Amino acid sequence: MKHAVAVSRKFRNAAHLAQAHTGPLLPGGFFLTDPARIPDARAIIDRLPDGIGVIIRHFGQAHAMQQAFDIVSDCQRAGRIVLIGADPDLALATGAEGVHWPFRMRDDLRRTKPDLGLLHTMSVHSPTELRVARAYPVDALIYSTVFPSASPSAGHPVGLSRFAAAAxxxxVPLYALGGISAVNAEKAARFGGFASVSAFEALL
Structure with a gap:
């Protein structure tokens, strides 16, 4: 329990520091759900400190799409910003604040009506994608991979200095993804936001 409290404090402090870069409309950090890797995302969300938002990625799984309604309700009660992965219809249906797009679906973002009042973020994985993404109407970008990561989808880490230069x-605000922990989140927060799938499991 003491360890979880200490981790929560570190993430809260990092999120507060990152807020100087992410601005008033976005959180300092994001927890990305993954129904395959973390079946009970709500248990983690219930323990997230202030300043951490949620990106719900349902990957087309029916049970995860249904769970999105519960997660958005949880986040609304906590005053926590929540986005839906690549699904503006579900974002509107649940009352989420916006949509998070993978880079490969950037043209779907262009087709989304701008008058819906949704926030939009996008994932990028290289300097080339970062340059291309700047031409799209996004409120923030999530850049991977920044720190060394054991995730099977992680690429070669760009490192903190290159993330800082890109930020x-x-x-728009840039979030560091990949290898994030309670230890290095504050390092990333000196230049932008931070995001993770698994780092917040340490809160349990």
Missing amino acids: STSP
């Missing part, structure tokens, strides 16, 4: 020239 300094980005027209």
Whole structure:
């Protein structure tokens, strides 16, 4: 329990620091759900400190789509920002604040009506994708992979200095994804936001 409390404090402090870069409309950090890797996302969300938002990724799984309604309700009660992965219809149905897009679906973002009042974020995985993404109407970008990660989908880490350089020239807030922990989240937060799938399991 003491360890979880200490982890929560570190993430809360990092999120507060990151807020200087992410602005008033977005949280300092994001927890990304993954129904295959973390079946009970709500248990983690219930323990997230202030300043951490949620991105619900249902990957087309019916049970995860249904659970999205419960997660959005949980987040609304906690005053926590929540986005839905690649699904503006579900975002509107649940009352989520916006949509998170994978880079490969960037043209779907362009087709989303701008008058819906949704926030939009996008994942990028290389300097080339980062440059291309700047032409799209996004409120923030999530850049992977920043730190070394054991995730099977993780690429070669760009490192903190390159993330910092990218964040300094980005027209929108940049979030670090990949290898995030309670230890290095504050390092990323000196330049932008941070995001993770598994790091927040340490809160349990």
